[in-house]
Amino acid sequence: MKKLLISMVAVVSAIIMCFALAGCSKSVKGNTYVFDDIKIEGTIPEEAKEYIEEMIAETKEMMAGVEVKFNDDGTYVATKDGQEVQKGYYKQDGKKVYVAGTEEGLDAENLEYYVVDGSKLVLSESEDGLTIKMVYKKK
DSSP states (O other), rough: HHHHHHHHHHHHHHHHHTTOOOOSSSOOOEEEEEEEEEEEEEEOOOHHHHHHHHHHHHHHHHHTTTTEEEEETEEEEEETEEEEEEEEEEEEEEEEEEEESSTTEEEEEEEEOOETTEEEEEEEETTTTTEEEEEEEOO
């Protein structure tokens, strides 16, 4: 149980740290996207349910209003209430959109990526039978 809670905290924390992305239908280039939702797939153990639900609610509140602009030059900027919260570089390969803090970082192995799903981008993190998805939609 303790391992599951620690794992879920780590997954949610990783997602929070990755404000970075949002959704698109084909190319993210030149578009702005907004945070939409966090979804959980899988069965949450009863003893962790209240804690995880509170964490998700707090994350949704914190992420509300986050916008991500994908510039034509391969950079992105995430803002909240008009204030820059993150910036970096991106590259898109089919339905996968990779992000990194530096342009050189885009060549690293095992980069996290977001999957284009219609007009949305979805970051998925899975552990111990649970999947947490952070969803952004095109503005």
